[in-house]
Every structure is written in structure tokens, then in C-alpha cells.
Amino acid sequence: MHRLLLIDDDEALAGPLRQYLARFDFQLEAVTRPSAAHARLADERFDALILDGMLPEMDGFEFCKRLRGGADTWRDIPILMLTARGDLTDRVVGLELGADDYLPKPFEPRELAARLQTILRRTRLAAPVAPAQPASASKLCFDGLEIDTTRREVRGASGLVELTGTEYELLLMLAREPGRVFSRDDILNRLRGQEAELYTRAVDILVSRLRRKLEPLAALKTLRNAGYCFALPVRATGAGAMT
Template sequence: MSLPKIGIVEDEASMRNALVALLAENQFEPVPMANISEFHDADKRTSLDLVLIDLQLNDESGLTLAMDIRRTKDLPIVMLTGQGDETDKIIGLEIGADDYLLKPFNPRELIARIRAVLRRYGNSDQISTTQSDIGRNTFGRLSVDHKQRILFDETDQEIPLTNAEYRLLEYFLSRPNQIIPRVELLSELGSDLSKYVDRTVDVLILRLRRKIEENPSKPVHLQTRRGQGYIFVTDPHRNSI
């Protein structure tokens, strides 16, 4: 069985080499690239399973590369970035980057994120990992399989979620029918999301609503409580707050 091929678009040699070593140690085949041109060359020679893209490349934009990829193929994208412009992070989420990780990051967290994204793209048979089966959560016409980290509709068809969207949904489902203040939501979702500005959280909320609500402008599950935060109503016919 071949190992998943992970592209690494990173212009800093020391970081690129560290990522190569980390991925190789965790049963991935790293494909390092120093710039966008090298990505396009490598993409012609090999079929990548996922690509890590540094947002701030030397004299180039990782965001531009991500947009180019999204226009031409369904390749999973995880973006790596420092404490840069929050606007770029928002744009990255809106164009469909599957996940973001802020530098410096925990190596184990990066590996976990990569595995989670690959699972959603149907590459779980390539990944060496274990997870207990804790069943499904059902709300309205949808259900979440926590073992596979997949959201299903009423016909058992998958509704694709990015890793950030899945983590947000999972957190809400762990606290059903509870008002969650924005500050708690930010702090509990992890070190990367805790550094996001409010606008980024709004983008994630909006994207998730588009996928789980029949009418996103009038949500029945993921509701806003003005001045208080958010609440996830699992059964809107029984719950009213």
C-alpha cells in the first residue's frame, strides 16, 4: 500500500526540512517544494493526496496558489501561516482551504489535522490511525459519524465539511442546547482558532449554516443569541430558549 503523498510548499529551508522529517516519521511521503513554480512542476510528475501551503512565500502568495488549485482540482489544502493579516485567513477559508494552522504549531496536531482532512476526502484506507467508535449524533435530517468525522444527510450521502467546519460542529454537538459565549467558543476550539478575529468566526458560522440549515438566513439549529453567543438546538420542535 502506497503512502499518502503530501506536498510541502514552503520557502524557508529549515521549516521545509522539518516538515519533511515529520511527515516521513508518520507514514507519509513528503514532496518538498520551495515555491509555486516547483509545485506546478511536481504536480505534473506525481499525484498528490494533500498539499501544505505556507501563506507567505518569498515574493509570492500562497493564497494565490490555493485559489489556482481550487479552480482546477479537488486537492485537499492545509495552509500554514504566522500571525499575519487576518483578512488573508478569512479569504483562505472562503475559497475553500480545508484547514489552517498557525506557526509555531504542535507537530502532533499537524499530523492529526492532515489525517482528518484525508479521511474526509476518502483516503482513510491509506492512513495508519485508530479511533474508538462512538456512534452518531443526529439532529433534524442530518447525522454525524464521529468515527469517520463525516456529516450525512437524510439519504446517507456525505455533506463535505472542512476540518474547521467539522471541529465547530463537533464542539456544538458536545454542548447541545447551551448558549456558548463567543469568547468560550474561541478558546475551546484550539490554539489556532483562539487567535482568529471575530470576523473569521462569523465566516465559519456562516459556512456551517449553509451546509446544515435548510434556510441559512433563518437557522433552526445553529442560532445566534444576540449579546450572548451561539446555541445549537438539536430538536427545534422541543427546544425553545
């Protein structure tokens, strides 16, 4: 049973949605204000959030931003944003702030269930497991960058690089095969776990966000009309560890 927290000021939405999502082994809890959501998150564990873009106290985009920059226990929680009109601007802003997916209102409950299943499946598959090799073999080391796949940590010359779960998975996907060009469709299908009606601009936004966090390293290379690849050279054997 997956526990979901719905944050939406439409009180009439929670009841029918709770009944429908129960068919898919989801337990839905609901609040109407960000302050109430903060209180619930502080005391309880949830597997994902369904977050409306328009809320009292602060809008859903600001709430998403605060979650992603807040306590460790909340930072990586999967977030599905609901946008009132499905406008491109709303989708772009939500993804830039760290949302894992979006769904425009009005929506079909079955599509919501499918997208939640995809987000949670991706999170489950990405969960770290005990390495079968020595700890040193669990690190991907490049000039100016280290990726610790056991701790799910990324370090640059200036220290720890704070990434969302989706940003980390994108970086790991590219860095495991340096120089390989991944198309936008490759990235969408790998990260989303299924083909969906997602515009390729979503990938561009995600790459741009990741690229900014990795600056000044030129780690991600864009190949026009082809896709993206990881461009940092592998660190020479015997080079010192980064601090």
C-alpha cells in the same frame, strides 16, 4: 517526523526554513508553483501544507479552493496560508476557502512552528477511533441531520454534506451539547488547541460557511454578544433513518 510541503515562489525561503523546522521534527519539502505541488501531492503523502497567497499560475487562494473541492486524499489536508500583508481581507478569504490557519509575512519561524504544531495536534486528536459502542451509538441523530462520528460523515435530507476538517470539528463540538452556548473564545480555544492572537471574526466566518452548507436547516443559532449553539431537536426514538 511530520512531512510538510511549502508552496512559495520565493526560492530563498525554503533552505533556512527547512533547517529551522527540522528542530521541531518537521521535514520540509518545497515547490514554487501550484502545478508542481499537484504532482507532489499525487505521488507523496504530506501532513500539512504551507501555502503562500501570491503564486504564479494561480494564486494561493484559488489553489486552496481547488484542494478543498478536489480528491478525497487532498481535501482534508491541513493548510496554513501565508499572506503578504496580513490584511483582514486576505485572512477572511483564506478562512472562507477552507484554510485552517494563517500567518502574515514577514513571520517569525518560531510562530510558524507553533501554529503547525497546533494544527497537527488538532488533526491528530480529531482522528476517528474504533467505537467502544455499537455502530448505532456512534451516530448523532437530529431532525433532518445525521452525524456519523465513526465515518466522520454528515448527512442531510439531500445526502452527504461535504465539510472541511475544521467545519466538521465545529459542527461536532456544537452538536454534542445541543442548546449549550459556546462563546467565540470557547470555539477558538477548542479548535485551535491554544490561545493565540486570532480575531474573533474568524469564528464568525467559519460558522457562516458551515451554516451555508447545512441550509435549509437552521442548525446553528447565533446569540448576540454570547456566541453560538446547536439548535436542531434530537430525533425522536424510533424515527426512521435518513437516506
